[in-house]
Amino acid sequence: MTASPHVKRGDELTAQDVYGIWRIRDIVFAVEQQCDEPDVDGLDLLPTTTHLWFADDLGPTSYLRTYVGTDGVRKVGRVATRKEHRGRGLSSALLRAVHERWGADEIRLGAQAYLEQWYASFGYQRCGEDFMEAGILHVPMRRPGR
Template structure:
């Protein structure tokens, strides 16, 4: 099964609801993030949402977009608790690499996931920081071209 990818300006109302539902479950409920999730990027044409879904809704999700500095960012990577351990997030990261891996990619990893992202070729590229009350590290993966 391949992941679904949809541009932000092509999301249906049901898609938006499903995206925000899985992000709310993981980030707000489980991780108790202390900042709003909705940041004005989700519905932009240059934002792409990727996910796997099952009968219970989106099971794993991420978002990618090109930032104002011209570098593609990956974020909001999450998997529903009951769908963890199946490698879904890794498959989403790999699918992003398949689509955009010729270019440099960056992300802000939750600090405890630094080694997991390192397994995909990401290295720390700055000082640790706190976002939404959670320790993060900036990471980059050079392009393959």
């Protein structure tokens, strides 16, 4: 189906990697979704952050990052796929790659509310009340470790 994703820790990213990652996130979150908060949050270049993505000649086609928060729990976020690559299972493949590597541990995320059932199909469960982030309704979710 899909080739293996690129997987790099934040401290391993090249300038070209960072540019591509920020470009896909800018296109999806700032332009398409008109998020009202800055995307760059100080986590991307940390050695405790891991970036996973698929790419074509124009850069990342689908992307997510995962990191261990200050609470010691792994988080998944910034899941984004370029519009022309949606519906191909790329985000699903990235999420499965996260579960293959870190599925023994609890994983948490803030899902955009309309994606709650999609994340539930991967074993995530709601773990709190809805909240607003970047002007978009989100749902806190967790996936227990296996």
